[in-house]
Amino acid sequence: MAIAKQLNRHALGSWRDYLELTKPKVVALLVLTAWVGMMLAVPGLPDLTVMLLATLGIGLLSAAAAALNHVVDQKIDAKMARTHSRPVAKGRISSSQAIAFALLLASSGFAMLYLGVNALTAWLTLLSLFGYAVVYTMFLKRATPQNIVIGGLAGAMPPLLGWTAVTGELHGYALLLVMIIFTWTPPHFWALAIHRRDDYAKVNMPMLPVTHGIAFTKSAILLYTIMLFIVCLLPYVVGMTGLIYLLGACLLNLRFMQHAWRLKFADTPGQAMAMFRFSIVHLMVLFLVLLLDHYLKIAPIYGQ
Ligand code: HEM
Numbered sequence: 001m002a003i004a005k006q007l008n009r010h011a012l013g014s015w016r017d018y019l020e021l022t023k024p025k026v027v028a029l030l031v032l033t034a035w036v037g038m039m040l041a042v043p044g045l046p047d048l049t050v051m052l053l054a055t056l057g058i059g060l061l062s063a064a065a066a067a068l069n070h071v072v073d074q075k076i077d078a079k080m081a082r083t084h085s086r087p088v089a090k091g092r093i094s095s096s097q098a099i100a101f102a103l104l105l106a107s108s109g110f111a112m113l114y115l116g117v118n119a120l121t122a123w124l125t126l127l128s129l130f131g132y133a134v135v136y137t138m139f140l141k142r143a144t145p146q147n148i149v150i151g152g153l154a155g156a157m158p159p160l161l162g163w164t165a166v167t168g169e170l171h172g173y174a175l176l177l178v179m180i181i182f183t184w185t186p187p188h189f190w191a192l193a194i195h196r197r198d199d200y201a202k203v204n205m206p207m208l209p210v211t212h213g214i215a216f217t218k219s220a221i222l223l224y225t226i227m228l229f230i231v232c233l234l235p236y237v238v239g240m241t242g243l244i245y246l247l248g249a250c251l252l253n254l255r256f257m258q259h260a261w262r263l264k265f266a267d268t269p270g271q272a273m274a275m276f277r278f279s280i281v282h283l284m285v286l287f288l289v290l291l292l293d294h295y296l297k298i299a300p301i302y303g304q
């Protein structure tokens with residue numbers, strides 16, 4: 001019995017490896033941004049069944065996209081220090097097992113969205129999967145240092161997906177939330193890419209610090225944090241959010257810009273990774289503040 005279990009584990013890989021394939025922490029943050037999209041779309045609480053199915057559907061399709069990324073990137077993952085022990089790169093899960101797993105997640109996620117939420121959300125979420133797993137991972141990532149800028153659109157989609165799940169239609173407010181994540185992605189990723197520059201150079205990935213150097217990347221990061229600050233003001237300017245959001249967004253973005261400033265003008269060995277770690281806190285807290293603002297809304301000072 002014990003031997004059979006052991007063999008089975010070897011043949012199929014362990015549940016931990018399958019969990020790792022789904023990039024669970026990234027998916028958790030993606031789902032949080034989708035929830036905020038759902039809750040901001042209507043004044044009270046959205047229908048709980050729709051919320052549950054949309055959360056599962058968006059989460060499952062994102063997880064499937066992440067698993068496909070592991071398959072496509074297995075050769076470069078095996079060579080980079082940060083990723084060399086990933087399940088497919090190490091051979092603990094075969095490509096066909098990972099693809100079968102991704103197809104299972106994707107088809108069940110799509111079915112939940114299509115049958116239980118609405119067709120618009122189902123197709124847009126599938127398009128995001130395609131954008132990340134195919135357009136970004138297979139082509140853009142290997143083609144241009146603008147890879148993550150363009151590819152970032154797929155990861156920025158969840159608030160819009162949440163919004164359409166609840167309302168069945170697109171809305172300018174949801175696009176503002178997409179713009180926030182879209183502008184946040186370059187400083188998020190390039191801070192890490194500065195730290196991992198040599199890894200990316202080794203596998204010939206044209207990431208910005210490899211193609212344009214570290215000094216140029218630091219300037220780009222600083223400019224993006226300034227743009228992000230401006231984009232984060234838009235929800236307040238158009239009357240979508242109130243003063244709680246304005247205050248939270250200003251504090252978070254000032255801190256993010258301080259990280260970028262330090263990275264550019266007063267760099268220390270741990271600064272790039274400190275900025276990368278803060279980027280995750282920044283986005284998570286920003287979206288929680290959007291929620292708080294929505295439910296305790298203090299009207300914009302100039303009224304609506
Ligand atoms: C094209 C867009 C993006 C790129 C290239 C990118 C890149 C990365 C990379 C390379 C890591 C791995 C860091 C490591 O292994 O130490 C990472 C971590 C992370 N990313 Fe992104 N990211 C993108 C978009 C996003 C989006 C849209 C979100 C969420 C809304 C997100 C959330 C996270 C989180 C939570 C982590 C930490 C994961 C962990 O600690 O295991 N990322 N990102």
Ligand SMILES: CC(C)=CCC/C(C)=C/CC/C(C)=C/COP(=O)(O)OP(=O)(O)O
Nearest residue numbers: 026061062065066125128129132154155158
């Ligand atoms: C359906 C939907 C919303 C899809 C979006 C899916 C998704 C997982 C987006 C996050 C983007 C991300 C983690 C990029 C890193 O890829 P990388 O290959 O540059 O990083 P790696 O080297 O760590 O794999």
